[in-house]
Amino acid sequence: MADSVEPASDTAETEVAAPKPEKQKSLARIQAVPWLIVILLIAATVWLFWRAFIFQEEGDPVGSAMLAFEKQNSLTVFSSRFEVTAESTNTTSLGPINLAESRQAAIIPVTIEYRVNLASVGRDRIAWDADTETMDITLPTLKISTPNLDEARKKVYTEGVWVSRGASENLSRENSLQAEEKAAAFAKNPEVLALARQAAKDAIRQNLTIPLQVAGYDDITVNVRFDGEKVQE
Template sequence: MEPDLTPPHPVQPTAASRSPARASALPWLLFVAALAIAAFLAWKLWRPADIGDPLATSLVAFEKQNTLTVFSAQLAPVVSSDDARLFGLVKSKQVAVIPARVDYTLDLSGIGRDRMRWNAQAKTLAVRLPALVVGRPNLDEARAQYLREGVWISRDAQDKLTRDNTRLAERLAVEQAANPVLMNLARGAAKDAIRQNLAIPLQVAGFGEVKVVVAFDGEPTPM
C-alpha cells in the first residue's frame, strides 16, 4: 500500500486559541488609556491660565487687617509743674521723666482700587498710602522718675503735680512723635511692610517676581 501524500488541511484557529491573545493585549490597552487620562489631567493642572486680577489679590491681603502698626517710638518726655498754696506762701515743684511709647499705624480699610495701579508689562504694582496715624502716647508711669522741690509738699499738692505732669508728658510725647525724623522712619517702615505684605501674596498667586512701589499722599507718583 502506498502512503497517502495528500497535504493535511490547515488548522483554523478556534475561539479558544484566540482568547489568550486578546487577554494579553487588554492590560496594554488599559495602560495606554490610563496614561492618556493622566496626561490630560496634568495638562489641565499645569497649562497656562488666567491667574486673576492682581489688584483683587492685593486687596485680599488687606482684608483681615483694618489697621497695621508699622513703627513704634520710645520717648522720654521731661516735664515740670508748680503748685502754690496758702496764698502763695507754700510753693512746690515737681520735675518728671515719664517713658512713653507711641505707635504709628496705617488705616488699611481706606486703601482701595483707586489707590493701586498695575503695570502688566513691567510686572509692577504701585500703591499710594494715606497719611500715617500717630497714636495716643502710652505713658509708663510705673517707670517714671520724679524730682520734687519744696519745704513742705502735702498729699493733695503732690497728686496735683503728678496729674499736671502726666498731661504735660502726654502732650509733649505727641509733639515729639511728630518730629520729621521719626515720621520719616515710620514712613520707611510702612513702605517696607506694604511691599512685603503684597509681594508675597502676588508671587504665591502666580504672578512671579513682582515689584511693589509705595508712596504716601503728597509724595511723587511712584509710576
Template sequence: MDPDRLNTPSPHTPRTAAPARISALPWLLFIGALALVAWFGWQLWKPKDLGDPLATSLVAFEKQDKLTVFSAQLAPVVASDDTRLLGLVRSRQVAVIPARVEYALDLSQVGRDRMRWNAATKTLAVRLPPLGISRPNLDEARAQYLREGVWITREAQDKLTRDNTQLAERLATEQAGNPVLMGLARTAAKEAIRQNLSIPLQVAGFGDVQVVVTFDGEPNPA
C-alpha cells in the first residue's frame, strides 16, 4: 500500500475545528450585546447628583405649615363667689373643668438659616423656634360643679359659671406652660422633626442620615 495514501486525509473524514469556531460566534455576539445593554442601562440609571439636602428638608416642611407635636389633658380647679342684695345673699361655686391644650411648631419660620448640613458625617442640624401653645379647649360638658349657698338665683348661677370658665381657661394656660409639660412637648417635637426629615433624605438617596434637633436657646451638641 502506498504510504502517501495513508497520510492523505480522506474526503469523507469529518473536520471539527472550523465548525467549533463557527458555533461559538453566536454566544460571543450575545455576550457582547448583553454587555452593551448593561452599559446603556448603567448610563441611564446610574446615581446622579443627589441635590441639596437642605432643599429636600424644606420641601418636607412645605406640606405642613403647622405641626402639632404634643397635647395635654388638664383639669383646673377654680372657684367663684357671688354676692347679692347688699351682701345678704352669698353663693359660691367650685368647678373642675377638663381642658385640652396642644403644642405646635410653626414650620414656616424654619428656613435655611436654621439648618446646617455636614456632608462628611451625614448630619443635618436643625434649630427650631419656640413652641406655640393653643388656647385651652374647655370641655364644659364634662365639668363638675359644687355650689354653696342658701339661695342661688339663676342669674347668680350663670355669673358663677361664666366666671369659673374664664378662670379655668386662664389657669389651664398657666398649667400648660409649666416646665414638665414643656419638656415633654419639646422632646416630642424633636422626635417628630427627626422622622419628618430623616425619611425624605433617605428616600432622596442620602443614606443613613443623622438629624440633630435643638430649640432656640439650647446648646448645640457637638
C-alpha cells in the first residue's frame, strides 16, 4: 500500500515579526512632542492675554494704580509752543578800526514739553482709604524738556552795509543761544507751570479713575497733587 502524500498548500503562510513594545513607546513619545509644544504655546498665549487685558488685582487698587503707572512710564502732560525774539550785533574790525557793524534780529518758534516720571511713583506716594474709596496721589516735580528751537521756521531780519558769511553765522549762533535761554526762563513762568500741573492732574485722574471703576470701584475719588502742595481738604 503506497504511502499517502498530503498535497502542498497553495497559500504560503508568512510570519511577520510584531514590533517590540519599547519601539512602540518611543515612536509614540516622538509623535506626541509637537502636540505638547503646541498645547504649551496656546496655554502661554491665553495666559498672556488674560494677564494683559482681563486680570485685575482685586482688593489692591494701589497695585492697580502702580501697574498703570508702570505701563505709561514717562507721561507728557503738557506742551507749550511759543515764539522767542533774539537780537545780536557783530562788528568786523581791523586793529582799532571798526570796518563794519551788522545786526540781526530773529523770531524763533519754540516747543517745550512737561513730563511726569510715573516710574518713580511707588506705594509711598499713594494713599488709599477703603471706607470712602478715595485715592490720594503725590506726584514728583514736573520735568521740563530742553527747548526745541524750530530753526527752519525762524524769521530773520539783518541790518548792515556789508554782512560777511562769517558774521552772519556768528549772529545766527548767538541768536539761537539767546533764544534757548529765554525759552528756558519762560518755561518756568508760574502761570505756564500752573497750566502744566493742572493738565498733569487731570491726565492722572482720568487715567486711573476709569480702570478702577471697571475693577469695581464705582464711587472712587482720585486726588492728585505735587510735592510741596497742600493736601486737598
